[in-house]
Amino acid sequence: MSLSSNTVTFHTVLVANRGEIARRVIRTLRALGIRSVAVYSDADASAPHVREADEALRIGPAPAAESYLDIDAVIAAARSTGAQAIHPGYGFLSESVGLAEACAESGIVFIGPSIEALQIMGDKARAREHVQRYGVPVVPGFDAKGLSDLEIAEEADGVGYPLLVKPSAGGGGKGMEVVADAAGLRGALASARRVASAAFGDDALILERLIRRPRHIEVQVFGDAQGTVIALGERECTLQRRHQKVIEEAPSAGIPAPTRERLLSAAVLAAESVEYVGAGTVEFLIDADAPDEVFFIEMNTRLQVEHPVTEEVTGLDLVALQLRAAAGLELEVTPRLRGHAVEARVYAESPERGFLPSTGTVLLFDPPSGVRVDAAIETGSEVTGFYDPMIAKVIAFADDRATALARLDEALARTVVLGVETNIAFLRTLCQDPRVIEGDLDTGLIETLLPLGTLRPSPAQLAAAKDAVAGTVAPMRTTALWRDLPGWRLGAADAAPPPFVARTDDDEEVALDEGSASRSRGVVHAAVDADGAVWVAEDGHTVRLRPLERKQRMKRRLSAREAGxxxxxxxxxxxxxxSVVAVHVADGDTVAAGDALVSIEAMKMEHPVLAPHDGVVHLLVAVGDQVRRDQPVARVTTEES
Structure with missing residues (x-):
């Protein structure tokens, strides 16, 4: 490795990640003339990041624990390819002390902070105590490690409700539980411990007073080996769902200038306290009703998902800065912020069904032009349940916030994903919400919009679906039509064709009104999947339709009548x-309607399956089983049945 004052010349860097962040890191490596090495699991063998790297190595089967989280496999891949450094991206091993130690033992540069910084900031309770000693303000609360539930309850009474329970290890909101009063504490502790143990291998918890209308603001910091730490402005990350960020922006939406100064100063102080080197993010809470105080909550010792908005307003390449810091060079950066940037995370999920994950083959991905798009997918990609559901990020920049938000909304209207359900229409709803436009934000805003109603397909979408189905039908034979075509009869050659009828995922029948079929607000895209369902997108709204023939419609009516x-x-x-991660009852137990039977986890989300009615439960699955959507996992019988 040779160094100069202006360039970073690692000749080979391994990217220990996947999806859009792997592609984004590879893009910078290519621009700097550095050879890139990708790693992949069996589920990602044909993923875009594998093709785009200069070299790619398989490191294991689809489950992350057996591939992307396998430190030995990652180090072996780096050694075999001659990689001088490892860029961990975010998530997976990005904050792993184990990977940093393994890199040090192997003579490989870990593109991240020191092992000591990882150890201190990787444990929320320890980080909280550490920065507090350096004068960084923290939210009132306590470390529950080593305490019994009774002792925790006593401490909680002293802090006061409502409380936030969260794992000491890990991040991303995983395992967080809100406790309104003492009665809900025991269940929240059990749930948080179970998730923390499964996700991070550590069930230690901390409890903090819940700020009722919090805003989540984070500061991008950078440090170099010479001891310089700088702040590259703050980001607004308040629009969240289940503690997962959905829309982020830089700078924040109009916080007072004195508060901004306190944020930046506290962030630099926290980073300096661990002699931080590289990219990091210091996260704070601010009360939306009293934005004059800031409270440290944690430090993420890595690049963040939302780093593109900082790149847009600073004009800097943060990955290039990471490489520079890792090579021991001075940062030589003077922050100059301009304009406003807003980022929306596109998830493979169904907002109408409680944001449940969606999997499948991407039949069409058509990203918008004129804005930045960092995507994990392309047409033909397979979205599985093994990894995080985020499949793309759309980032818009403008001179002012209102224009940036409007540009993001317009870009989302032109973002097309067919084959899996997405949150694109919901993201547009957020962009158009008056409170979002005005900057009146708190982390509970999204909850006020739920539950979401189902959007009906427009006439243009139905017309496009009809055309898509017609395009997949084989040419009609000229003989024996009465045997091959349902509903055809002799002498009816001039009769009007039957109307196009389909059912939605809500099992509602919809029919095309030919007279209104041309009333489209924009371009409509359609594609047919392997099951014969038609996916249709218009202005960011996507529906899946299952065409119905006349016989199918009759059978559905008869079945509905019998089931009444x-x-x-x-x-x-x-x-x-x-995957089944918990079974809450024993086979043969008596349960009441609404009781939790089992919990299913996919894409970092845990969801309980509830008893449909009172009765005796008969389990059909066990912990560790993989299940399909709509697969029966338990049966509850009654005397009548």
Whole structure:
């Protein structure tokens, strides 16, 4: 490795990640003339980042624990390819002390902070105590490690409710539980410990007072080996769902100038306290109703998902700065912020079904032009349940916030993903919400919009679906039509064709009104999947339709009539594909309607399956089983049944 004052010349860097962040890092490596090495699991063998790297190595099967989280496999890949450094991206091993230690033992540069910084900031309780000693303000609370539930309850009473329970290890909101009063504490502790243990291998918890209208503001910091630490402005990350960020922006939406100064100063102080080197993010809470105080919550010792908005307003390449810091060079950066940038995370999920993950083959991905798009997918990509559901990020920049937000909304209207459900229409709803436009934000804003109603397909979408189905039908034979075509009869050659009828995922029948079929607000895209369902997108709104022939419609009506007087379906079914992570009852237990039977996890989300009615439960799955969407996982029987 040779160094100069202006360039970073690692000749080979291994990217220990996947998806859009792997592609984004590879892009900078290519621009700097550095050879890139990708790693992949069996599920990602044909992923874009594998093709785009100069070299790619398989490191294991699809489960992350057996591939992307396998430190030995990552180090072996780096050694075999001659990589001088490893860029961990975010998530997976990005904050792993184990990987940093393994790199040091192997003579490989870990593109991240020191092992000591990882150890201190990687444990929320330890980080909280550490920065507090350096004068950084923290939220009132306590470390629950080593305390019994009774002792935790006593400490909680002293802090006061409502409380936020969260794992000491890890991040991303995983395992967080809100406790309104003492009665809900025991269940929240059990749930948080279970998730923390499974996700991070550590069930230690901390409890903090819950700020009722919090804004989540983070500061991008950078440090170099010469001891310089700088702040590259702040980001607004308040629009969240289940503690996962959805829309981020830089700078924040109009916080007072004195508060901004306190944020930047506290962030630099926290980073300096651990002699921080590289890219890091110091996260704070601010009360939306009293934005004059800031409270440290944690430091993420890595690059963040939302780093593109900082790049847009600073004009800097943060990955290039990471490489520079890792090579021991001075940063030589004077921050100059301009304009406003807003980022939306596109997830493979169904907002109408409680944001449950969606999996499948991407039939069409058509990103918008004129804005920045960092995507994990392309047409033909397979979205599985093994990894995080984020599949793309759309980033818009303008001179002012209002224009940037409007540009993001317009870009989302032109973002097309067919084959998996996405949150694009919901992101547009957020962009158009008056509170978002005005900057009146708090982390509970999204919850006020739920539950979401189902959007009906427009006439243009139905027309496009009809045309797409017609395009997949084989040419009609000229003989024996009465045997091959349902509904055809002799002498009816001039009769009007039957109307196009389909059913939605809500099992509603919709029919095309030919007279209104041309009333489209924009370009409509359609594609047919392997099951014969039609995916249609218009202005960011995507629907899946299942065409119905006349015989199918008749059978559905008869079935609905017979089911009108039937009892509640006895099966509890999996709401999404995933893994059974908990069984809450024993086979043969008596349960009441609404009791939790099992919990399913996929794409970092855990969802309980509830008893459909009172009765005796019969389990059909066990912990560790993989289940399909709608697969029965338990049956609840009654005396009548």
């Amino acid at each position: 007087s039937a009892a509640t379906e006895p099966e509890g079914r999996a709401p999404m594909p995933g």
